[in-house]
Amino acid sequence: MRECRGRGRRNLVSTGDTRRMTDEGTELFVQTVDGIADAQFAEPSALPGWTRAHLIAHVADNADALGNLVHWAATGVETPMYASAAQREADIERGAGQPPSELRARVKLSADRLAQAFDALTPEAWAREVRTSKGLPVPASATVWMRAREVLIHSVDLAVGVGFTDLPRDFLVQLVGDITRQRSRGDGPALDLVADDGAGRWQVSGANGSGDQATRVTGSLPAIAAYLAGRPGPALTSEAPPQLPPWL
Incomplete structure (x- = not known):
């Protein structure tokens, strides 16, 4: 960077x-x-x-x-x-x-x-x-x-x-928290997001807080941030993550 x-x-x-x-x-x-x-x-x-x-x-x-x-x-x-x-x-x-x-x-x-x-x-x-x-x-x-x-x-x-790997790590943590909060108020799928590099774990309740069964999505912090933001990024380690609607 x-x-x-x-x-x-x-x-x-x-x-x-x-x-x-x-x-x-x-x-x-x-x-x-x-x-x-x-x-x-x-x-x-x-x-x-x-x-x-x-x-x-x-x-x-x-x-x-x-x-x-x-x-x-x-x-x-x-x-x-x-x-x-x-x-x-x-x-x-x-x-x-x-x-x-x-x-x-x-x-x-x-x-x-x-x-x-x-x-x-x-x-x-x-x-x-x-x-x-x-x-x-x-x-x-x-x-x-x-x-x-x-x-x-x-x-x-x-x-x-x-790329997302070039962005500050603390920014990515805050970004993931921001997007998960916004997506929990939207109509997308429920998600259980786990950073396999130790950065953290986040939940998206999905469908306006419906509490539906969450899909586990794993990957590095930059990969999760890029996925949530709807951008290309490093590959996630979980298979077939759900498609997400726009968040902004």
Whole structure:
């Protein structure tokens, strides 16, 4: 994995593991984008229907969208992540048409703006409730994890050699816990997930908490994280794991 360094000073409230993951993920994503040749921007990413340019534009837009939530927390003035789902998609399409040099610059500048916004929040502002793009109420402090998840998973989605085995182990543990909680509220199968490298064990209750008989799924921590996130990754050691619906 490439060496990752944090960006800027850190507010006392936003220090700790999650902010470190965000900083490392940002550095990894920026370095990965910098290593992509101009001609490769128009090639497919790992996400269906999106080129690498689409994905890079989305990550830049996401920094500004989360910045809207930070502004909301700082001022108390309701500021949604996106004006609408249609506007979000239009912005991604427009961004995907920008020259690679502009996209590289946008990713860096938007990440720096978000880091500065994080650093400026007060303890009271971090606790203020905002809403995600899906309308879920969360404390502003949740935006740090949302950004960590965005930059680290999408570093893999760029499909240029970064894999789940390259992501920080503590991030993967937190990611698996996050996804299992979300999947337990969904309509997917019940799962008993066991990391055979000693990382832990997790359960998905399945079908909106129905408590159906769980399927045992085993593998390394990166393999389980990739499976839960619906991404290619290291092979699981269990046979024929069930297909999973989208989780976000």
